[in-house]
Amino acid sequence: MAFEGLADRLQGTLQKIRGKGKVTEADVKEMMREVRLALLEADVNFKVVKDFIKRVNERAIGQEVLKSLTPGQQVIKVVKEELTELMGGEQSKIAVSNRPPTVILMVGLQGAGKTTTTGKLANLLRKKYNRKPMLVAADIYRPAAIKQLETLGKQLNFPVFSLGDQVSPVEIAKQGVAKAKEEHCDYVLVDTAGRLHIDENLMGELAEIKEAVKPDEIFLVVDAMTGQDAVNVAKSFNDQLDITGVILTKLDGDTRGGAALSIRSVAEKPIKFVGMGEKMDALEPFHPERMASRILGMGDVLTLIEKAQTDVDEAKARELEKKMRTATFTFDDFLEQLSQVKKMGPLDDILKMLPGANKIKGMNNLSIDDKQIAHVEAIIQSMTRKEKEQPEIINASRRKRIAKGSGRPIQEVNRLLKQFEEMKKMMKQMAGMQQKGKKKGGFKLPFM
Known part of the structure; x- marks a missing residue:
């Protein structure tokens, strides 16, 4: 994303005051100096920066912020609101003529x-x-x-x-x-x-x-x-x-x-x-x-959900959900899931839309090459039908054959089998949580 440098600087600056029980005018002043530098380095117009800093400063040192129970979080809220306003406030929708086209x-x-x-x-x-x-x-x-x-x-x-x-x-x-x-x-x-x-x-x-x-x-x-x-x-x-x-x-x-x-x-x-x-x-x-x-x-969960609603086949998603619940999820299903996710765009971009993803070490520099996904697909396609349905039968000799057939090292085959097994366990747990959530009207798996 174009804002990665700016995002890193702003997040680093705001993190210093996030959990503070007490925020002083001096804290705000120091933070705003950092924010100002971050915006100017991002090539934001000088006058725009000046006005932005002035607005945030006025609100951030107001009594409702400094005397609140969570002043650090209140300042971050002010920065987010002013940043939103700077970019237009709300979405500007495309026109629709009363007399088409x-x-x-x-x-x-x-x-x-x-x-x-x-x-x-x-x-x-x-x-x-x-x-x-x-x-x-x-x-x-x-x-x-x-x-x-x-x-x-x-x-x-x-x-x-x-x-x-x-x-x-x-x-x-x-x-x-x-x-x-x-x-x-x-x-x-x-x-x-x-x-x-x-x-x-x-x-x-x-x-x-x-x-x-x-x-x-x-x-x-x-x-x-x-x-x-x-x-x-x-x-x-x-x-x-x-x-x-x-x-x-x-x-x-x-x-x-x-x-x-x-x-x-x-x-x-x-x-x-x-x-x-x-x-x-x-x-x-x-x-x-x-x-x-x-x-x-x-994060940006709303855009992520919209992408899923637009690009993911709902009937196939429901079928996959059922298989997850009943622990009958196979490598063929995994291939289908990969295909659905690829329609939503680059996987690294999708992951970065999740809240808190920025806190995962190395996430901003994450780059998932399409070739890596192609390698996974090649390994799965080199399995027999029975192996895809019952991966537990894949012994040492079968692993060698799959590695040779896919043109990938045996270590990659071993890693994929281990990850698939762990993923199945996690899906079973999440499906269990979803069932409990349905009874209580709570937890639900995303996009399902």
């Missing part, structure tokens, strides 16, 4: 990932909101831009409207919206041209398209890795086009994340979505409160 203009500079993000947004609209989108290829200047959008449309099975590169973008946008209406699409996403830098021609053309199609949303796509430049770009586009929201790409990259914390304050427009990876389903609605929780190491 809802028209979205996608704008931005070259290299921010605008065309790919257009495809990702269409995918999200269909998958999460059950909408029918159409893509319009209105970038006639960048070589292969039209072809790229058409390829994305084919890959994701979306209609793409194009008139080639010899027709004006304004005309393409107008005809594209008319076609979307004709085909009863809910949304039409117009992919416009970008430039290497902001110029009059670009803004003039975008203003003409805006006038012609009267968009419900104008989304500016900016690269989070460009730091303060992203904030400046957002301000310029907003001044000239009055954008309705920002989509931040590459927020999963090796960046300090200051753009996400500055854009809302400087451009005064909400961040609507964030790109968290290269895959076509790696676009998430932006929730300021959840992001503040992630930054402060409090």
